[in-house]
Amino acid sequence: MKSSRVLGTGSYLPSRVMTNADLELIVDTTATWILERTGIEKRHLVSDGETCCDLAEAAARRALEAAGIQASDLDLILVATTTPDQFFPSTACLLQQRLGVRGCAAFDLQAVCAGFVYALDVADKFIRTGAAKHALVVGSETFSRILDWTDRTTCVLFGDGAGAVVLGASDEPGILSTHLHADGSYKDLLQVPGGIGNGRQQDAFVEMKGNEVFRIAVNTLGRIVEETLEANGLSQSDIDWLVPHQANIRIIQATARKLDLPMERVVVTVAEHGNTSSASIPLAFDQAVRDGRIQRGQMVLMEAFGGGFTWGSALIRY
Known part of the structure; x- marks a missing residue:
């Protein structure tokens, strides 16, 4: 059976930047509080008329260029997003x-912050079964459009962006394993209650019970790290890089401690990007590949937790 390997990565951030100081002017918070509680210093936001597809296209073209293939070579295009351009x-x-x-x-594919890992799993299975030779997997979000900018508990956390990878069939192991889970019983802790079914399309803003989400996320991500290592017969020392979902620096630090991994081996972009939902892992991955930190042959663990709740991991030999 063929394996799927990452052939190229790409990412894109909107040019508009909102700092914590900017947020002080529009909501009752302080730059210091945001930084201390979340690790976020700034986030990128789309401009009027800029769409989820615009971000996805820019990231995708960079990934295709890095992979050295043409778009016409693709057998599958997957976009993980919570904020599509249209229904x-x-x-x-x-x-x-x-x-x-x-x-x-x-x-x-919609699995909120775990969307990219979910999409990676689906693309990997397409390639392993021979249904595709090349797959484009994109995480793209315009999350700023579903934020209540008067709610200081949520609007300070999120940003917009896109990241992408191109996968190709290979005889050499690339994606070693993926692990996906969900539990809808927690739906009320992190949600956008607006929707077609309940007739509340104009009430589409993120609602979150932050303390409860934090506690469950830390425990859940710890378990999936153990599950991933056990499934592959590995120990913590075998992991070269952790590329986590960039939700909160405290959650990232807790997961690193679970792996006994120094923060120097954790890719962290939350300070510059905030939480970009499904885009956060591919954005961070692309940055670390392009700046030379992540090298070919190294072992990379990706993990994410999001609304649903959904959570998942992917272990990759890059």
């Missing part, structure tokens, strides 16, 4: 049209 067609289909591709499968 339908999917953002993946819109991206497919932008890339000038016809015929290959293209669809969106």
